[in-house]
Amino acid sequence: MPAQTRLFRCLSDNFGVLLHDPATGATAAIDAPEAAAVEQALKETGWKLTDILVTHHHADHTDGIRALKDRYKCRVVAPAAEAAKIPAVDEVVKEGDTVKVGNLAANVIETPGHTAGHISYWFHADKLAFVGDTLFSIGCGRVIEGTPAQMWTSLKKLRDLPDDTQIYCGHEYTLANIKFARTVEPDNKALAARETEAKAQIEKGEPTIPVTIGAEKEENPFLRADRADVAANVGMSGKPAAEVFAEVRARKNKF
Numbered sequence: 426m427p428a429q430t431r432l433f434r435c436l437s438d439n440f441g442v443l444l445h446d447p448a449t450g451a452t453a454a455i456d457a458p459e460a461a462a463v464e465q466a467l468k469e470t471g472w473k474l475t476d477i478l479v480t481h482h483h484a485d486h487t488d489g490i491r492a493l494k495d496r497y498k499c500r501v502v503a504p505a506a507e508a509a510k511i512p513a514v515d516e517v518v519k520e521g522d523t524v525k526v527g528n529l530a531a532n533v534i535e536t537p538g539h540t541a542g543h544i545s546y547w548f549h550a551d552k553l554a555f556v557g558d559t560l561f562s563i564g565c566g567r568v569i570e571g572t573p574a575q576m577w578t579s580l581k582k583l584r585d586l587p588d589d590t591q592i593y594c595g596h597e598y599t600l601a602n603i604k605f606a607r608t609v610e611p612d613n614k615a616l617a618a619r620e621t622e623a624k625a626q627i628e629k630g631e632p633t634i635p636v637t638i639g640a641e642k643e644e645n646p647f648l649r650a651d652r653a654d655v656a657a658n659v660g661m662s663g664k665p666a667a668e669v670f671a672e673v674r675a676r677k678n679k680f
């Protein structure tokens with residue numbers, strides 16, 4: 426049976442998401458920004474929380490863990506490299522490990538850069554990837570603990586997922602990201618079309634995710650730093666992709 430998801434907004438601009446396996450009843454929260462919002466989503470779906478899969482240690486992804494763990498006795502899975510900074514961890518995982526939610530299976534992909542130990546969860550059979558604050562729709566996370574080169578490598582790993590993979594990220598930043606992306610690629614028609622689509626979604630109060638890797642590859646400048654036209658647009662023709670990526674990221678920081 427295919428996986429089911431429940432996406433919801435919480436805190437100021439975070440996304441929370443539940444992943445449900447209808448065959449076994451298992452339900453995972455991907456990160457736990459705030460316990461009340463996760464509990465509300467559980468109430469609305471009637472699902473029972475069995476697992477929390479943590480992408481990274483930031484408080485706006487982990488603050489709800491303790492209360493949810495106390496209430497549901499759920500298993501908390503976290504990246505090995507930063508488990509010490511995450512509450513109530515039961516199981517640590519690293520690159521290549523498999524995590525199961527009921528019968529649903531995820532590959533762990535290490536995606537450092539935003540934080541040093543950030544991981545993403547790829548449910549290959551269900552064509553779903555939960556990427557935390559590494560990749561956003563038309564954007565990427567700030568490079569806080571890692572280097573731009575490390576972040577570029579992480580983004581390329583996500584870019585290599587099948588085109589029809591649905592991406593769930595940690596924040597609703599899409600419109601602001603598009604505004605910046607259009608300064609890097611003013612002639613990108615697919616990006617212009619995405620802006621129209623995203624504006625309509627926001628006006629209707631709908632989320633702008635999930636998005637597919639295939640669409641992001643056409644529209645997200647942070648996944649396109651190895652293209653000659655993108656390099657030229659930021660005055661970096663002939664430079665290595667990691668340096669072009671660093672320049673695009675630096676421009677976004679000042680935007």
Ligand SMILES: [Zn+2]
Nearest residue numbers: 481483539558
């Ligand atoms: Zn973060």
